Amino acid sequence: MNKSNNLATLVLALSLFLYPTFAHAYVDPGSGSIIVTTILGFLAAIAYTFRKYFYKLRKFLKMEKTKKEENRSLDD
């Protein structure tokens, strides 16, 4: 994770102390997913772009020419 993600993580974690808990009744518990996925998608897109340019730069500096095959493995 990059530093901006770590900071966001810290803020989000601390803010959890501010809210009480409730049991769900009529409100669909998944209705907040759009908010969550928008925030996380935005953060992930920033990290993704950063990584993409970082790898391009590294490739340029190392003068790599061979194209890496797509990794479709389900292992680490």
Next chain:
Amino acid sequence: MINVNSGSFRDPNSCVYSIESKEGCKSDIYRGISQEMLKNFKKLETEAFYKRLVDEKRVVETKLCDADDKAAKSIVKNGWDGVLRHEALPLISYSYEWPFAMLKRAALLHLRILTDALEAGWTIKDSTPFNIQFNGTAPIFIDIPSFVPLGEGEPWTAYRQFCCCFLTPLMIRSHLGIDHLPLSRSYLDGLPPIEASKYFRGFSRFKRGVAKHILLPAIVEKRIEAKERDSTPAKDRSKQKVSKQFVLALVDSMTRLVKSLSVDVQHTDWSEYDKTHTYIDEELQEKKDFVESFIQTEKPACVIDIGCNTGTFSNIAARSADLVIAADGDHDAIQKLFLNESKNSKFNNIIPLVINLANTSPNQGWAGKERSSFESRVKPNGILVLALIHHIRISSNIPMALFLDWLSLFNCDIVIEFVDRHDEMVIKLLQNKSEQYLDYNRGNFETELRKRFKLVTEKQLKGGKRVIYHAEPN
């Protein structure tokens, strides 16, 4: 006879039917589908990403049945517009029977398929581990109606379900060391974020992924609930759009997170049993020969090795059986077996499962029928019960007669090893116990065994401290 799958009712666009085959472990699997799903499937099967996933055996092979197919004709009478036929799988298992590594691999399969689908303009509308099964150690996605075209600006619809069902149990085991299996067994729809957030206290909240995927959703859900409670109308959020790049980036970030999660195999009594057992090499070889002889003579298609530890005898059975279900209550032993099989399996026909014999997976879910018991999902032709009965009687307090009754329900041959009272492991078990289980002796065991089974052959092991029997149903 066509049976409706009792767990297939949540999706109004399809329903699974099965026809029991006369031989082997597999049934023929069909799915009645609606007009909408029929249209989707016809388009889906022309898509390159889908064909690739089927070729890679990551999605179950599925064909649209001809109108004159006998089974399809009967299924269409139930009001369906088309019928699919799926490749039959050897066993249905559930995520609450999978060790960490199996759940992780299933999660990565889901994310792989979702990424491919998104890039091709499709998505997967559900994200439950019940849609994934194992063929040996390879996970395979079975819920074809989950594939739907991606709407414009559509978010990752099943993100919350993915977190509840896959990510949270993985993080609970990896970050906190808490056994995720009883939680997965109780929360069939996954552990909701508000409930999951209670497990993460103190510094564990700063572990990778916790704040983003558990604490943030918990906060948002609590806020919405607080704002829209009682008679306050719920806000319409269905029209909110998310960029496809955001969705792909989130799925990519989730894949990295899941890949980063890990657990170490601890040294338990069973995870190192292949090195710590009390047999000397020659005696162990005699036991292996006995099992090998049973397997080669009877050639059972489906074998259950109960109390398998790290699978020494499952591997012997796997040489000729179509399917070996390797079951043990010890998570780490099964995790080790799964990882070994993933790297070294010759036949890819062992499915390792975490099963506590004193509390096997029950019938549960809606009306107690949605998820089936372990016993009703397996159809063995042979069962290995090696060095287990002393644990059943002395550790779990289950009388030998009841255990043999349970074994006889499967109506198949068994290879069972009796560990007598003077064996050092039984002496250790009885140490410091006020109850000395005097009924636990070879004479009583054989009497109870003969009431339910016919002895075929037997052999003494470890100088008579143990006896191994091959018995067939009476």
